Amino acid sequence: MEFNLKIWRQKNAKAKGHFETYHISGIEEDASFLEMLDILNEQLIREGCDPVAVERGCQSSGPVSFDHDCREGICGACSLYIDGRAHGPDDHVTTCQLFMRHFKDGATITVEPWRSAAFPVIKDLVVDRTAFDKILQAGGFISVRTGSAQDANNILIPHDKAEESMDAAACVGCGACVATCKNGSAMLFVAARVSSLALLPQGRPEAKRRAKAMVAKMDELGFGNCTNTRACELECPKGITVAHIARLNREFLKAKFSD
């Protein structure tokens, strides 16, 4: 297969970005999107392109930087806004599990980084998502010290509750929900953590503090408000639903009213 790739290039956080277009051919249908980018990078390196060469007048900025790691859809490192959709045209996958058979041969594919005020670009397609870590540091945990726990089977959790908690816990922290939201809201991300813990008895003692602290941190870090467009749910690679946002809202209101 062959493609024209229109890719966002940006030297660093301060630089002004621009699109560059590359042609690539000989791609197997079974290659993943990121393998295709690997092949493109090999090609660009062999052509002698790099950011230094650009200063000498080279037309291409060289290998494209993008975040990736596990390549099996679980680490949440990969991002990419592909043809206007977070993680590309396939549903319920991260970019690393998107395969070229989902594209038309000869197509022009536009690739951009997550675009959100809370996720500044580091380089090309790489963004800074430390805001997510900060939200979780505000309260996305149960305060148990190593060694204090009682026997695991002393805490009974109904099968369905555990499953529902697991549905929310499946969040990989990729940021697709934020990137796809017109308000740049992190509600689905926050809701996944709050909801997963709120469903479990272990999570109840700190439920109020957690909901308030995490929402406050989200606001502080420049994420937008939720206006119930449900775009996040559609693009979440792990199929996390807005039902968890509803639970977050309940938890948050309960906490506020008891103040």
Place this chain on the structure above:
Amino acid sequence: MADKFTSKIPDGPLAQKWTKRKSEIHLVSPNNKRKLEIIVVGTGLGGASAAASLGELGYNVKIFCISDSPRRAHSIAAQGGINAAKNYQNDNDSIYRLFYDTIKGGDYRAREANVYRLAEVSAAIIDQCVAQGIPFAREYGGYLANRSFGGVQVSRTFYARGQTGQQLLLGAYASLNKEIAAGTVKSYPRHEMLDLVVINGEAKGIITRNLVTGQLERFGAHAVIIATGGYGNTYFLSTNAMNSNGSAALQCYKKGAYFANPCFAQIHPTCIPVHGDQQCKLTLMSESLRNDGRIWVPKKLEDVEKLRKHQIKASQIPEEDRDYYLERRYPAFGNLVPRDVASRAAKERCDAGFGVNETGKAVYLDFSEAIQRLGHQKVAERYGNLFEMYEKITASSPWEEPMMIYPAIHYTMGGIWVDYDLQTTIPGLYAIGEANFSDHGGNRLGASALMQGLADGYFIVPVTIGDYLSKKFAEPKTDVNRPEFAEAEKAVQARIDRLLSINGKETVDSIHKELGHIMWEYVGMARDKAGLEKAIGLIKDLRKRFYENVKVPGTQFEFNQELEKALRLEDFFEIGELMARDALNRNESCGGHFRVESQTEEGEAKRDDANYMYVAAWEYKGEGVEPELHKEPLVYENIKVITRNYKD
């Protein structure tokens, strides 16, 4: 360094060794803990749990990772589960039995005392994880559910769908976040350790490269913990995450830490087969699938032909024409034999011509019987996300046709040599999790990597490091302006300058792929003397070519992924050579290490206890000089060493 190369296994009966050691360990009072600094490198299960636990104890901890967030560490990709000797199933499980299975599964090449301790603390890990809010699978009564894994006959594996590693890591990461919020731990994401700083023979700090700015930075501490995982990516294609690397461990080796059993690499039997040259990563299908999936190839070569030509589908081959070769060869364990055994058996069938895909390198993992027996819903609950993942990758549904699988590099049992306290041969330097060599011998059992990472991080190193630090609290903070730091930084700078100045024609990945081919061909599932000697030569040549002709684009002072990869590949050459050297020395078949010269008439692995019942610990002797082999004899006082038998 002879005195530092003692295992320090406590005296006394096996079951009391850990209790005894703990009672001997000197404590550090809370006001002194505040004065002590610890560096933890790596944020997977081992690193995150250690840093969180040390933070809770009151130490000042700095934690480093190469990803944008600690949560991305490769522990996250572990699927199937975590073992613990809870005996919740009433199937006669016990600490002893978990210990026994692990020693036997490791083919009698792990230390008794370390493995017993691992089994002993395993139950507390599950308690801890449940308290953190990890949504383990539950029975309808609300109690925890279990499943079986390879190499054992009890159900002791706890799981959270096929995402157990993810959930355990998010639990450890949550505890880490709690400590970051409390100010006891400071987190440095996108920082790569490029050297260890040793002062007067003791580990005192690290040199890192800030992966965003490219700046080299110095960090000092009273002790350093390495938790950077394994070196499976030496093979280029593996189930490891793309950024997983052996560099931190290798830098420790170069600074004097012995490296143990490097040749023990695990080849996992159930991975999605290689599809072509453009591939850069292999995907694991959890071993838990072998609980209900049955592995087979056709009995008739004409069926194989038709399958390869797509004239028939696997589901059309009648029952009597299928060879369930694991059930045939190993009736007592069937599809649940340990990984090394299952991998070799798959290779044997494929080498004999029965491989079922176009490349001839695949066997079937079939769920049709399980779907009939358990029903769609039960199977979906157990394996739904794995089926989905398989279908996404291969565009074939395991609900309709059997999965195709083939062995791939997955885990490395070898690693930095540590004593019973998990201290390396460099005082003040500790290694935990996959980065050390200690618990899995020649082969790791499924669902034991998560157990070991968390055992080391939550319960062992936070205790044992106290013994070392109890003598250090009067020492001032390490001054990073000392000449040792300057020298280490200068050496790192020289490496970077060299790589950026070569300006050749070949890419880092293309050379790494070649290294991978050499490793898989000669240091893979079957190894022999001639091949291993050849591999050492080929790696040397390739390395020479790398320094002559690699092209690393860009500059140091920017986000530069090619430079990151080039630095790691330098170290993979060294590790690959060390693996081949160790495999050459160990002229026996043992666990994941199969020497063609050492097999039974039936083609089963033949161990040589008389000559090789030892840990091979290698000491670095300088660039281009052969490393020196030190042997730690393995003594079995509580287990009778027998030939592993999974047949009856």
